[in-house]
Amino acid sequence: MFEEVSQGLVYETLRTYNRVPFAAYKHYNRLMRSVSFFDIPFSMTFEEFVDILKKGTRQIDRESRIKVLLSVKTAELFFVFSPLNISSVEEGVNVKISKIRRIPDLSTPPSLKITGRTDILLARREIGECYDVILTGVNGQVCEGSFSNVFLVKEGRLITPSIESGILDGITRENVIKLANRLEIPLEERFVWVWELFEADEMFLTHTSAGIVPVRRLNDHLFFEEEPGPITSTLMENFEPFVLNLEENWVGT
Amino acid sequence: MFEEVSQGLVYETLRTYNRVPFAAYKHYNRLMRSVSFFDIPFSMTFEEFVDILKKGTRQIDRESRIKVLLSVKTAELFFVFSPLNISSVEEGVNVKISKIRRIPDLSTPPSLKITGRTDILLARREIGECYDVILTGVNGQVCEGSFSNVFLVKEGRLITPSIESGILDGITRENVIKLANRLEIPLEERFVWVWELFEADEMFLTHTSAGIVPVRRLNDHLFFEEEPGPITSTLMENFEPFVLNLEENWVGT
Amino acid sequence: MFEEVSQGLVYETLRTYNRVPFAAYKHYNRLMRSVSFFDIPFSMTFEEFVDILKKGTRQIDRESRIKVLLSVKTAELFFVFSPLNISSVEEGVNVKISKIRRIPDLSTPPSLKITGRTDILLARREIGECYDVILTGVNGQVCEGSFSNVFLVKEGRLITPSIESGILDGITRENVIKLANRLEIPLEERFVWVWELFEADEMFLTHTSAGIVPVRRLNDHLFFEEEPGPITSTLMENFEPFVLNLEENWVGT
Amino acid sequence: MFEEVSQGLVYETLRTYNRVPFAAYKHYNRLMRSVSFFDIPFSMTFEEFVDILKKGTRQIDRESRIKVLLSVKTAELFFVFSPLNISSVEEGVNVKISKIRRIPDLSTPPSLKITGRTDILLARREIGECYDVILTGVNGQVCEGSFSNVFLVKEGRLITPSIESGILDGITRENVIKLANRLEIPLEERFVWVWELFEADEMFLTHTSAGIVPVRRLNDHLFFEEEPGPITSTLMENFEPFVLNLEENWVGT
Structure with a gap:
């Protein structure tokens, strides 16, 4: 069995807000996009997908973290439900730049979300006391964290690597962009x-x-001593109310 | 368990000649080199390694193929013994160039032999009727097949990508180089x-x-209609006698 | 003076058809685009530009080749008029791939047409008996010849490197694309x-x-023994009538 | 003539110390290396080279700056002697990173010193109030300034980009490395x-x-407010006595 699993599992990680699966439709579409890179005999409707998510999260008496994995070799599908643990990050975290470069698009499509990516595997070994490490691309462009997207603020402008930089189009990233526009x-x-x-x-x-x-x-x-800068703070304050009220995050749930 | 396995398994693939594990010491050293990229609490002497190989191959009444895998997450070690099937390839095979580029050394050390490499996973999907596909590097250099090394002959000279091209130093590749020198x-x-x-x-x-x-x-x-060219033929004829008699391939066995 | 000239001259090369400057407006715009990469105190209206072209070509009693050069250091402008020599190329030419890669866009904008480009300088040394050499990019993509653009035909389809490949948008290239559409x-x-x-x-x-x-x-x-393939031949036959009748090639002349 | 010059001039820039040409033999060898990339009908002995340098510098009643240029098209050789102006730099200078990347070795050998390099031309436009701009390579490695080499100090260690980074092997760089060793x-x-x-x-x-x-x-x-750090200061104090006494800098003069 380990040979099959080690061939790779395309996956998505979701969470609940108020015990309802968040952005399920977006995650479903991304999963299907990952599936499309392989000839996997797999079809599942969005309704079936949401149904499993709902049943699983009901078993947990607080917010859940849900990992959905699909073997590219056998089309076996796994759902893993666990309680969501969020460490407090409001006082800020430390990160560093990894020596490892994001695998370039010529080698692997950035939108393929799959286990076993060797760049992530190696970069995470460098995390140590940090919260995450930043992977740059082979041309020195900023890409993404090993499990996060990156944003900067410079002179009142919010700046983030474009999809063309060779990154995954994170769903939280997309929500922050929409919030900034708002x-x-x-x-x-x-x-x-x-x-x-x-x-x-x-x-x-x-x-x-x-x-x-x-x-x-x-x-x-050092970016700050005591409190995050004004734009970060503003976005943090408004994030949860915004995403909880954005209809597209709740399609089908 | 699949999450752990999907983190990656460093591995080696060996075969026997005359039912004796071939080039075991070289494979052992390469495995240890792959291990060295991670903080794995793993130590096994070469003697223990060979001992397991010998015991396993004895259970199979013809030549064996041996796959050795080690989880980079849990340090669990797996040995898989199976009968060796060699399809006749003397009349030549078809190959093609993959659209997928070898993951560059800035992203992953070429000498790390690990399951789940997304470039290999994606490139193999293009094999179709071919024997293997050739992965080029991000600069357009020839690297290697998805499970093989590449050699050319041009005007009587044997040419092969250097290690610096970003390839794995195949053990058969090394034996062919020594044979060519001989x-x-x-x-x-x-x-x-x-x-x-x-x-x-x-x-x-x-x-x-x-x-x-x-x-x-x-x-x-098309390289040939009926028979491989003279240098390929010469190397093929001499390969088995040469490697069977090269002492370094039989250290410790 | 040579220090100033060696700083680079942005330039355009034009020709006449029926002794009228061809595609003058397109060349003027490209020249202005090259100028825009520098802080050159230079302004010349299209009317002035055409006027000089017309006067110069009148001095030559057959088709002309016109080179327009502008020093990026001193803003001095040079026009060089000479008789156009076209060697017959209908029986086809030999080309080869250069070892030198097109300077990538991270180093120099591909649309900057300037003397002294070291890639062209070095690649042309390899031309020998060939008509031109083909420069590939640093990722192994086909870019362009040292003074030409490249087209392929495969199974009835015309294929040419996109501008994003890192090439100059040749005016003849553009005319051929329009002809193919027609x-x-x-x-x-x-x-x-x-x-x-x-x-x-x-x-x-x-x-x-x-x-x-x-x-x-x-x-x-070898692409052909006796005659160019059907699509090349069709395009060749139709090229001159097409461009002579395409109004945009004669704006202002 | 400007077409010939605009083809490129390989060159060297020298200076005198105590009105004697410094490191003439090293500059001569580098010039000959640049010449070797072209088929230039040029030969000049080191003795002839030094002789011209000596005669030229004698005409100037203080330290000289000497530029030697050779047309790769016509093999014409130019020597330009001028008084050496050194602005005081002891209080430190400002530099910034250029958006332009050093032309990579696949496109042009880093050791070819030639006028008209478009990366340098474009990068220098960004200098503004700075002393120089730093060019990084296409992989994000530090290369060199537009007319200088780069050194860092980190925790008592002196660090400088290797030749393999794709840089010119500056003669002052080499002298500083020897001084650091001493x-x-x-x-x-x-x-x-x-x-x-x-x-x-x-x-x-x-x-x-x-x-x-x-x-x-x-x-x-900001690296320092008042005075350069201790290793920079130590190297600065010892530089001139060291190079003036290093025999290899005075070969043949």
Whole structure:
């Protein structure tokens, strides 16, 4: 069996808010996109998918974390439900730049979400006391954390690597972009060169389970002593109310 | 368990000749090199390693194929023994160039032999009727097949991608290089650009289970109609006697 | 003076048809685009530009070749008029792939047309008996000849590297694309990998002075013995009538 | 004539110390190496070369700057002698990272020193109020300034990009490396990633006319307020006595 699993499992990680699966339709579509890179005899309707999510999360008496995995070799599907643990990150986290570069799109489509990616495996070994490590691309562009997306603030503008930088289109990333638009914070999605990180005024990460995570320190560079900068703070305050009320996050649930 | 396995298994694939494990010491050293990229609480002496190989192969009444796998997460070690099936390849095989590029060394050390490499996973989907596909690197250099190394012959010279091209140092590749030296065939280990394949006089692959595999056709380019070219033929004829008599292939067995 | 000139001259090369400057407006715009990469105190209206072209070509009693150069250091402008020599290329030409890679867009914008590009300088040293050499990009994509653009035909489809491949948007290239659309020949503008050249049915180059130039041989690969393939031939026959009647090529002249 | 010059001039820039041409033999050898990339009908002995240098510098009543240029098209050779102006740099200079990447070795050999390099031309447009800009390579490695080499100090170790990073082997760089060895300062020649610049304790540039130039500020990152760090200071104090007494710098003069 381990040979089959070691061939790779495409996957998605979801969470609940108020015990309802969040952004299920977006996760379903991304899973299907990952599936499309392989000839897997797999079909599951969104309704079936949501139904399993609902039944599983009901078994847990608080917020859940759900991992959905599908073997690219055997089309076996796994759902793993567990209680969601969110460590408090409001005082900010430390991150550092990994020596390992994001696998480039010529080698693997950035939108394929699959276990066993050797860049992630190796980069995570460097995390140590940090919250996450930042993977840059082979041209020195900022890509993403090993489980998060990256945002900067510079002179009042919010900046994040574009999809063309070779990153996964994180669902929290997308929600933050929509929130920034709503709040009329100027936004740049573009190639971000690694040295721009050290010139930024603010920096934060985004990922499903914790939402917006302010970065206090990047390598030797300190972003703040006491409190995250104003744009990060504004986005953090508004994030949960915004996503809870954005209809597209609740399609079908 | 699948989460642990899907983290990756470093591995080696061996075969027997005359029911004795071949090049066991070289495979052991390569396995240990793969292990060294991780903090795995694993130690096994070469003597213990060989002992298991010998006991396993004794259970099979013909030549064996042995796969050794080690979980980078749990340090669990697996040995899989199976009868060796070698399809006849003397009339030559068809190969083609994969659209997928070898993951570059900035993203993953080429010498790390691990399951779940997404480039291999994706490239193998293109094999179809072919024997193997050739992965080029992100700069267009020839790297290797998805389970083999690549050799060319041009104007009497044997040419193979250098280790610096970003390839695994195949043990059969190394044996062929030593054989070529013994036979005084001029040899070039260097960056080989992909268009050189279409100008070559002969081409062959090497891998553990089948040794030297002559390439008859690469994409639309036909190398031979009836018989492999002279240098490929010479190497094929001499390969087995040579490796069977090369002492370094039998250390400790 | 040589220090100033050696700083680089942005330039354009034009020709006349029926002694009228061809595609003058397109060349003017490209020149202005090259100028825009520098802080050159230079302004010249299109009318002034055309006026000089007309006066110069009148001095030559047959078709002219016009080189326009502008020093990026001093803004000095040079026009060089000479008789146009077109060698007959109908029987096809030989080309080969250069070892030198096109300077990538991270290092220099592909649309900057300037003297002294070291990749062109070095690649041209390899031309020898060939008509031109083909420069590939640092990822192994086909870019362009040292003074031409590249087209392939494969199974009835016309294929040419996209602008995103890192090439100059040749004016003859653009005219051929429009002609293909007019003739309803299916067209692909995309990344073309270098090995696709060796699988093509037909290949041709385009450049200002000779229009469409069929390729007979690429390295060791022969495209035709006697006559260019059908799509190349069709395009060649229709090229001159088409461009002579396309209004946009005669704006302002 | 401008067409010929615009083809490129290989060149060297020298200076005198005590009105004697410095490191003439090293510059002669580098010029000959640049010449070797072309088929230039050029031969000049080192003795002839030095003789011209000596005669030219005698005409100037203080230290000289000498530029030697050779047309790769016509083999014409130019010597330009001028008074050496050294601005005081002891209080440190500001530099920044250029958006333009060093042309990679696949496109042009880094050791070819030639006018008209488009990366340098474009990068210098960004200098503004800075002393120089730093060019990184296409993989995000630190390469060199537009006319200087780069050194860092981190935890008492001197670090400088290796030749394999794709840089010119500056003669002042080489002298500083020898001086560091003499002073037993630990030295690393290796790939230096651009973010390491922002973690360094000290940074300085080297080039022929000014020797060692301490960097005070890189982009927003301040290295020192009042005085260069201890290793930079030590190297600066010892540089001139060291190079004036190093015999290899005075061969033939």
